[in-house]
Each structure stands twice: as structure tokens, then as C-alpha cells.
Amino acid sequence: MNTSQSIPQPSLSVAMSLPPIPHYTPAPPTQEELEYADLAIIDLSKASTAEGRAELTIQARDSVKEHGFLYVINHGWTQDQNNRIFDIADFTFSQVSDEEKKKYESKILETSTYRGYKPRQFWHIDAGVHDQIEHYNTNRDVNKQPHPEIIRPLLPEIDAFAKHNHFDILFPILRLLAAGMELPEDTFINKHRFDATGETSVRFMKYYPRSEEDEGKTNQVWLKGHTDIGSITILWSQPVSALQILSKDGKWRHIRHMDNALVINTGDALEFLSGGYYKPTIHRVIQPPKDQRGYTRVGAFYFVMPDDEVKLAPLVKESPVLQNVGNLSRFSQDASDVPTMEQWRKGRTKAYGTSQLKKVDGSNIEEEYINGVLVQHFN
Numbered sequence: 005m006n007t008s009q010s011i012p013q014p015s016l017s018v019a020m021s022l023p024p025i026p027h028y029t030p031a032p033p034t035q036e037e038l039e040y041a042d043l044a045i046i047d048l049s050k051a052s053t054a055e056g057r058a059e060l061t062i063q064a065r066d067s068v069k070e071h072g073f074l075y076v077i078n079h080g081w082t083q084d085q086n087n088r089i090f091d092i093a094d095f096t097f098s099q100v101s102d103e104e105k106k107k108y109e110s111k112i113l114e115t116s117t118y119r120g121y122k123p124r125q126f127w128h129i130d131a132g133v134h135d136q137i138e139h140y141n142t143n144r145d146v147n148k149q150p151h152p153e154i155i156r157p158l159l160p161e162i163d164a165f166a167k168h169n170h171f172d173i174l175f176p177i178l179r180l181l182a183a184g185m186e187l188p189e190d191t192f193i194n195k196h197r198f199d200a201t202g203e204t205s206v207r208f209m210k211y212y213p214r215s216e217e218d219e220g221k222t223n224q225v226w227l228k229g230h231t232d233i234g235s236i237t238i239l240w241s242q243p244v245s246a247l248q249i250l251s252k253d254g255k256w257r258h259i260r261h262m263d264n265a266l267v268i269n270t271g272d273a274l275e276f277l278s279g280g281y282y283k284p285t286i287h288r289v290i291q292p293p294k295d296q297r298g299y300t301r302v303g304a305f306y307f308v309m310p311d312d313e314v315k316l317a318p319l320v321k322e323s324p325v326l327q328n329v330g331n332l333s334r335f336s337q338d339a340s341d342v343p344t345m346e347q348w349r350k351g352r353t354k355a356y357g358t359s360q361l362k363k364v365d366g367s368n369i370e371e372e373y374i375n376g377v378l379v380q381h382f383n
């Protein structure tokens with residue numbers, strides 16, 4: 005008799021089972037009619053052929069130039085993997101004790117860097133009201149910082165998530181955006197090395213409902229209108245419809261939720277490198293529509309920055325497109341004092357939500373200068 009047949013073998017799914025954690029159920033999608041921005045939908049599976057890339061290059065370029073935002077689908081991460089990441093995201097807030105959160109709090113003002121927890125109420129929004137947003141931020145190399153004990157068994161999954169974002173989403177997108185400026189395809193990739201020193205990070209965020217009084221004092225703004233500091237932000241679409249972009253006609257429009265899609269936007273660093281060819285779009289988070297009030301709003305992100313040492317000078321010499329249109333960024337082309345990514349991110353991170361801003365008369369705009377460059381915030 006062949007004994008091996010009678011010995012029960014562990015099934016593959018049991019052998020590879022993931023640490024059990026509670027399931028996070030987000031709010032159901034809103035039934036309200038909202039005005040949505042009309043963004044391109046990039047089918048990333050097409051990036052595997054030269055023909056597909058040529059088509060996507062134009063689509064991505066035009067959507068970024070018009071809206072600063074686009075959607076990505078077919079990015080190789082399944083709906084189940086997506087659900088699991090949102091479970092992990094919520095876990096970092098709902099299951100970690102206040103004591104541990106304190107122990108692993110980001111030293112934002114001392115280090116000008118987000119690593120660990122950003123507690124609620126760290127940022128000023130308006131009229132003395134502070135934010136109700138928790139962050140958990142980890143460098144893409146999860147071993148570069150300590151993590152709360154109960155998060156440690158989840159690190160292999162967070163590490164896989166970071167690598168998928170970096171190599172299977174960020175890199176193809178950076179290739180398309182380089183091609184959109186007639187730059188060699190690997191121009192931006194070479195400035196975003198996974199192993200370099202820099203702060204490209206996975207961030208989980210949880211927004212908590214606020215009091216009516218706070219809503220009234222802040223014009224319902226939960227996160228002020230801003231541009232992102234880095235080159236690209238990958239936002240994993242979630243159903244609470246509260247993210248808006250400021251369109252070129254001056255109107256705020258909502259970003260529509262699509263299951264397992266990505267919402268990708270460009271930030272300051274790409275404006276500088278692209279000489280303003282790709283300008284970042286102001287976006288904000290406001291109180292959700294009535295049928296989604298009372299829910300928390302959990303987000304999962306990959307915030308991308310060029311490597312710390314990269315000088316944020318426009319690639320005019322390298323790009324035939326830029327030679328035609330000229331440098332339109334907030335930095336001048338020959339400025340010898342162009343900051344490095346490290347200087348820019350530290351200046352912006354330290355100031356964000358804590359610096360004294362100057363109100364622009366008769367508007368909802370506030371301003372400050374970082375490294376000599378105008379930075380605006382909107383309510």
C-alpha cells in the first residue's frame with residue numbers, strides 16, 4: 005500500500021494562510037448625484053506591447069496635462085488582495101493601542117519626515133479647527149523603521165504591496181510620462197530607485213466623522229486643498245466620495261470611485277523635473293455626501309518621491325518637447341539653488357498644517373514660500 009496516499013496533506017491555502025485579522029467594511033457607494041471629473045482610464049495591461057504603450061502614452065499625457073489625475077485599471081493586484089490591504093490599513097488604527105501609537109508616533113517636527121503615526125489634530129485646518137485624520141506611514145523598505153508588535157506579522161504583505169506599487173504600477177506609469185515628453189523611457193525611473201535613500205512610502209489613512217460645529221467653521225473641509233510634495237501619488241480607490249479636484253474652470257469636481265481602480269495624480273516634484281509640462285492639480289477632501297456621513301474613511305496610498313539626492317531641475321536639455329515649450333515650472337531653469345528632493349520634502353513636510361500662512365485677500369487661498377517657491381493652500 006502506498007502510505008503517502010492515506011496521510012492527509014495540508015492544502016496549499018492552509019499552508020499559505022495569512023494572519024487572520026478583522027474585515028473592514030467601508031461605507032456603501034453614495035447614491036447622490038455628484039459632479040465628477042472626467043479622467044482617462046489607463047488599462048495598464050496594454051503597457052506590455054509597444055503599440056499599447058504608444059496609445060497609453062497619449063492618453064496619460066493628455067489626462068495629466070488637463071486634470072493632473074488619471075485612473076488605472078488592470079494593474080495586476082486582485083480585488084481580494086485589495087480587500088486585504090484595506091483590512092490591514094484599518095487594522096493599523098483599530099487594533100493598535102493608544103500606547104503603541106504614541107510609542108511609534110512620527111517625529112514630524114524634528115525629522116521633517118512621516119514615519120509611523122501622525123495623530124489626529126496635528127494639522128490646523130481653519131478657524132482653530134484641527135484635522136481628524138490618522139496616518140500610518142512606512143518607508144517602502146519596511147525594515148528601515150520599527151513597527152508596533154501586532155503589525156509585524158503583516159509586514160511581508162505590506163512589503164509585497166510596496167513592491168507591487170513600485171515596480172508594477174509606478175514604473176510603467178513613469179515610462180509613459182517620460183515618453184509623453186519624448187524623454188528616454190527610463191529617465192524618471194532612474195530617479196526613483198527602490199533601494200536608494202528616499203521617502204517613497206506606503207501610507208494608510210483613516211478619517212473620522214467630525215462635529216457639526218467643526219464642519220461649519222471649516223466650510224466642510226477635512227483636508228485643505230493642496231498639491232502633493234512628491235512626483236506621483238497612487239491612491240487605491242475607496243467608496244467614500246469626498247475627494248475633489250480643482251478643475252481649470254475653477255470648479256471643484258469629485259473623483260468617482262471605481263472598484264479596484266487606482267487614482268493617480270502628479271505632484272510638485274514632477275512639475276519641477278518636467279519643467280511645468282506636468283503641473284500638479286490642487287485637490288482636497290471634504291465632508292462626504294449625506295448617505296455616507298457617520299462612517300470612517302480608510303485610505304491606502306503609495307506616495308512617491310524621487311530619490312533624496314535628485315536635484316529638482318527641469319530636464320530641458322533632455323526633452324525636445326520642453327525645448328519647444330520652455331520651462332513653465334515654479335523654478336527657473338538655471339537656478340543654481342534648485343533644491344534636492346530631500347530639501348523640498350523636508351521643507352514641505354515640516355511646514356504642512358503647522359506653519360503660519362498668509363491669507364490672500366478676498367479669496368479662500370492661503371500662501372507660504374518653501375525654498376523660495378510659492379506654495380498655496382485652499383479651503
Ligand SMILES: O=C(O)CCC(=O)C(=O)O
Nearest residue numbers: 209227232247287289303
Ligand atoms: O484621502 C484622500 O482621498 C486624499 C488624501 C490626499 O490628498 C493626501 O494625503 O495628500
Ligand SMILES: [Fe+2]
Nearest residue numbers: 230231232287
Ligand atoms: Fe494629496
